[in-house]
Amino acid sequence: MLAGSVSDRFGRRRVFQIGLAVFVLGSLLCSRAGTIEQLIGFRALQGFGASMLNPVALSIIANAFPNPKARARAVGTWGAVAGLSLGIGPLIGGALTETIGWRSIFWINLPIGITAALLAAHFVPESKAARARAFDPVGQMLILIGLATLTSGVIEGPHEGWGSRLILGLFITAGVALLAFVVYEPRRSDPLLDLRFFRSVPFSSATVLALCAFSCFAGFLFLNALYLQQVRGFSPFHTGLFTLPLAITMLVASPLSGRLVGNYGTRPSLVASGVGFLLSALMLTRLTQQTSVGWLLAVYALFGVGLGMVNAAITNSAVAGMPLSQAGVAAAVASTSRQVGAAIGVAVSGTVVAVSHANGTDFTSATHPIWWLMTTCGAAVLVIGFASNTVWAKASTERVTHLFEEPH
Numbered sequence: 001m002l003a004g005s006v007s008d009r010f011g012r013r014r015v016f017q018i019g020l021a022v023f024v025l026g027s028l029l030c031s032r033a034g035t036i037e038q039l040i041g042f043r044a045l046q047g048f049g050a051s052m053l054n055p056v057a058l059s060i061i062a063n064a065f066p067n068p069k070a071r072a073r074a075v076g077t078w079g080a081v082a083g084l085s086l087g088i089g090p091l092i093g094g095a096l097t098e099t100i101g102w103r104s105i106f107w108i109n110l111p112i113g114i115t116a117a118l119l120a121a122h123f124v125p126e127s128k129a130a131r132a133r134a135f136d137p138v139g140q141m142l143i144l145i146g147l148a149t150l151t152s153g154v155i156e157g158p159h160e161g162w163g164s165r166l167i168l169g170l171f172i173t174a175g176v177a178l179l180a181f182v183v184y185e186p187r188r189s190d191p192l193l194d195l196r197f198f199r200s201v202p203f204s205s206a207t208v209l210a211l212c213a214f215s216c217f218a219g220f221l222f223l224n225a226l227y228l229q230q231v232r233g234f235s236p237f238h239t240g241l242f243t244l245p246l247a248i249t250m251l252v253a254s255p256l257s258g259r260l261v262g263n264y265g266t267r268p269s270l271v272a273s274g275v276g277f278l279l280s281a282l283m284l285t286r287l288t289q290q291t292s293v294g295w296l297l298a299v300y301a302l303f304g305v306g307l308g309m310v311n312a313a314i315t316n317s318a319v320a321g322m323p324l325s326q327a328g329v330a331a332a333v334a335s336t337s338r339q340v341g342a343a344i345g346v347a348v349s350g351t352v353v354a355v356s357h358a359n360g361t362d363f364t365s366a367t368h369p370i371w372w373l374m375t376t377c378g379a380a381v382l383v384i385g386f387a388s389n390t391v392w393a394k395a396s397t398e399r400v401t402h403l404f405e406e407p408h
Contacts, residue, residue: 001143003052004059004332005136005192012060013126017117019052024113031106054338058315058331063127068316072262075312077255088247090221091240098237139185139192146177147340154347158354197330201393202266205384206317209270210337212377212384213310215345216277219374220303222349223367231289231364245297246304253308266313270385273313276306278378284371289364310381314338317388348373 007015026046033039061078065071096104153170160166185191198204221243228239257269280302283295318334352366387393 022049
């Protein structure tokens with residue numbers, strides 16, 4: 001959220017390049033870590049740099065492609081590259097870990113990050129809001145406290161116990177901070193996040209979709225990695241190979257989704273995404289210790305369709321109708337929702353590990369409730385896909401757009 005608002009004020013290309021520099025530095029330090037504590041600390045630095053990349057990249061796209069159809073296609077291309085990266089990342093990481101060592105997975109970031117920074121300097125035009133909006137330190141702090149304590153509570157819940165004082169304290173703190181944020185922000189002339197954004201049904205839908213889709217994605221990869229390595233005995237490299245169908249279908253689905261969104265709106269993409277999520281999760285409810293490789297590869301391919309089709313729709317719904325002067329914040333809301341969803345997905349899926357270890361039950365059977373939960377999320381994407389494209393929903397975006405019309 002901070003990166004999105006800062007990029008609107010001081011320049012989106014500048015913040016993007018700073019993020020790349022911090023990420024590259026974090027990667028270099030990770031490769032030199034001597035203890036697990038150092039590695040965790042340097043990974044946090046990586047995360048700080050990464051937080052300046054996704055939302056700022058999307059706001060750059062929004063400003064470089066003001067035409068809705070062209071923007072949707074650009075977002076689709078961006079999603080295709082992201083899909084390919086998500087797919088081949090585990091494969092390359094597994095190969096590097098087995099051959100050179102774990103430190104090499106951080107070395108590879110250095111030339112890529114430096115090259116990206118140089119390309120951005122040459123090809124990406126600088127853009128920022130016409131009027132520099134004032135900082136909102138109270139809003140920044142409230143959203144930081146709220147999201148940090150919420151995420152920490154969800155992650156630590158399975159280990160500490162959901163009814164423990166620590167976890168209850170974290171959730172109460174998160175609730176109070178986020179409630180204070182909702183009360184405080186409308187009173188500012190230049191808020192960190194203008195809550196009127198959420199009067200747009202498509203914008204609010206994008207937030208929910210990001211939570212559902214990326215909680216499924218993170219939980220899906222987390223549980224499947226454990227299943228393939230611990231239950232089926234595959235190596236890290238062979239486990240990475242299972243993500244190839246996901247990468248391929250994402251590579252095909254993402255640009256297709258961009259074209260569909262540009263020509264027909266988000267409904268076709270969201271319907272296809274919901275079907276992909278629903279079918280892949282439903283197939284996994286029958287997962288056993290002897291499930292065939294072909295069945296698993298089909299699941300990965302279907303899940304890739306779901307994830308590939310939803311990305312362009314989420315991003316387009318988040319930035320469409322929002323003023324270009326606040327494109328960074330609007331994109332940051334969608335990106336933050338993705339990250340919170342991913343944290344929740346891993347945390348909820350982690351309860352399976354805790355339960356199976358505590359009760360001595362079969363890990364594979366213990367995953368079935370999570371697959372049913374993901375099936376429900378797939379159905380939710382389908383419902384939201386229809387609801388966010390009704391006449392009533394589109395009218396809500398038009399009303400919000402008028403609220404932010406800027407004088408010429």
